[in-house]
Amino acid sequence: MFARRFILLAVILIFLIAAVPFSGCEKPAQETVVTLDSGKIRGTLVDGVGTFLGIPFAAPPLGEFRWREPQPVKSWEGIRDCNKYALACPQPKSVFYDVGPTGEDCLYLNVWTPAKGPDENLPVMAWIHGGSFNSGAASLDMYNGKNLARQNVIVVTINYRLGPLGFLSHPLLSKESPHGVSGNYGLLDQIAALKWVQKNIKSFGGNPGLVTVFGESAGAMSICDLMVSPLADGLFQRAVSESGSFGDAYPLNREDTVEKAEKTGQEIAVKLGCDTAADVLAAMREKTADEVVKAAFTGYDPNAGIKMRPVIDGWAIPENPWSMFTDGKQKKVPFLIGTNAHEGSIFVYPDLKVLLMSEPGYQELVNSVYKDHASEVLAMFPVANKWDVPVTVSKLRTVMSFSAGAHHAADTSSLIDTPVYMYQFTRVPDTALKIFGAFHGLEIFYVFGNLRAGHVSIPANKTDISLSQDMLKYWTNFAIGGDPNGPGLPKWPAYSRETGQYLELGDQVTAKTGLYNEYRNLVDGVTQK
Numbered sequence: 001m002f003a004r005r006f007i008l009l010a011v012i013l014i015f016l017i018a019a020v021p022f023s024g025c026e027k028p029a030q031e032t033v034v035t036l037d038s039g040k041i042r043g044t045l046v047d048g049v050g051t052f053l054g055i056p057f058a059a060p061p062l063g064e065f066r067w068r069e070p071q072p073v074k075s076w077e078g079i080r081d082c083n084k085y086a087l088a089c090p091q092p093k094s095v096f097y098d099v100g101p102t103g104e105d106c107l108y109l110n111v112w113t114p115a116k117g118p119d120e121n122l123p124v125m126a127w128i129h130g131g132s133f134n135s136g137a138a139s140l141d142m143y144n145g146k147n148l149a150r151q152n153v154i155v156v157t158i159n160y161r162l163g164p165l166g167f168l169s170h171p172l173l174s175k176e177s178p179h180g181v182s183g184n185y186g187l188l189d190q191i192a193a194l195k196w197v198q199k200n201i202k203s204f205g206g207n208p209g210l211v212t213v214f215g216e217s218a219g220a221m222s223i224c225d226l227m228v229s230p231l232a233d234g235l236f237q238r239a240v241s242e243s244g245s246f247g248d249a250y251p252l253n254r255e256d257t258v259e260k261a262e263k264t265g266q267e268i269a270v271k272l273g274c275d276t277a278a279d280v281l282a283a284m285r286e287k288t289a290d291e292v293v294k295a296a297f298t299g300y301d302p303n304a305g306i307k308m309r310p311v312i313d314g315w316a317i318p319e320n321p322w323s324m325f326t327d328g329k330q331k332k333v334p335f336l337i338g339t340n341a342h343e344g345s346i347f348v349y350p351d352l353k354v355l356l357m358s359e360p361g362y363q364e365l366v367n368s369v370y371k372d373h374a375s376e377v378l379a380m381f382p383v384a385n386k387w388d389v390p391v392t393v394s395k396l397r398t399v400m401s402f403s404a405g406a407h408h409a410a411d412t413s414s415l416i417d418t419p420v421y422m423y424q425f426t427r428v429p430d431t432a433l434k435i436f437g438a439f440h441g442l443e444i445f446y447v448f449g450n451l452r453a454g455h456v457s458i459p460a461n462k463t464d465i466s467l468s469q470d471m472l473k474y475w476t477n478f479a480i481g482g483d484p485n486g487p488g489l490p491k492w493p494a495y496s497r498e499t500g501q502y503l504e505l506g507d508q509v510t511a512k513t514g515l516y517n518e519y520r521n522l523v524d525g526v527t528q529k
Helices: 002-014 163-167 171-176 185-204 218-228 258-271 280-286 289-297 321-326 359-380 386-414 443-447 462-481 517-527
Strands: 030-036 039-046 049-056 079-081 108-113 122-128 154-158 206-216 238-242 335-340 420-425 501-505 509-513
Touching (some): 030 049, 030 185, 122 185, 122 218, 122 462, 154 185, 163 185, 171 280, 185 218, 218 238, 218 321, 238 443, 238 462, 321 386, 359 386, 359 517, 386 420, 386 517, 462 501
Parallel strands (some): 039 079, 122 154, 206 238, 335 420, 420 501
Antiparallel strands (some): 030 039, 039 049, 049 108, 501 509
């Protein structure tokens, strides 16, 4: 009976999760002007933090620039106001947040800086948001960088093209490309933004030679892609991956290639009615962004087939990222990585297929995904009746997708003589959402020090404030020195496969060993190529 009530309440509460673009009140601000390579911009200075919102890092990807590499920003005369967020990139509506107005002219970033002048040489933290590569925006108020910047770092949050506008492949797009490939436009946007940081961050008092890329979910998968992309060489010196590394860890869902993605692109062209046009690409580029998004997501199943995300193209992503990590081909930079204790909950409880799934249906699901390893998976993740299915699927996804990928990234990175620090976030604050546990994305509010953001309001009690303060310090210490440890903080031991040491970020901050050790043999067997 408890399980039935849990599922019903979960379905209701999932629609309460939302985060809206930052629009909070601030006391009167002082204007501040910075000179970029493309012109001067005007921001605001409040309580010692300069805030610059909606800075263009690439030309608008409109018309003929749709589905092409990001182009350089055109210079401007005079002083450009950068006091409000730019449009979010086109995307379907999400039950998790409201990104506000969207538009294809969305390649902008935001900067928060505590520097008093351009010579302070402060470390830089560049944030890549999540959203399954299909949704999200740098303007969500949980990503407001003001509190992180007060730890004496510069914070940059980045927009990038999403869904079919960011990751569509098509044979004709590949043919017109000088590299002979298509897709990965959103990843190329991220790289363009990091190149912008190299050229301009010194004007904000930042050090272009001390950049940390950090991201969550799809943003964390992007971090791992950037770690193996030759196009990102020299653009960052630290990496942080929160709740995401390679997507689904099992080989069945790990081979996203241009060839596979091109078939999806051809299907979208048919849905748009452009497949028989004299010039298919011109016809597709004449469609509105909303029409392209609608066509792509009509009948779209995020749990089956090609997902709209980065693909192995032999150029931006030379080989399978999982395998490149296995072979030690990732960038040798200090690496901080971790997951949350209940990653799967917010994916499972909105999914009626899982909520209503029978025990035989669960067994069929596991067989279809894990094939030769299904019996082992069912033995480790059993269900006694249909009411056990949602909780078990949530745990299965937490361990076999999120934790498996994080462990692989950490294991392989520790073998190339680079410092690795692993965490598990377990804190469940006293909110209406506590039924979801330490859910996917919850740690973001603590990392950014924004406990009250959108409709997520974490009580300002001693435990949550202390945990957020510790995480702010750990993350910024890591950005500064490649080591999260510092005065007044519980010791965070470096990770290796042999020791299995990690830091639990929960009601207490405690070093532990052997996260999910009981599943490691299963994970190793399933994830072998």
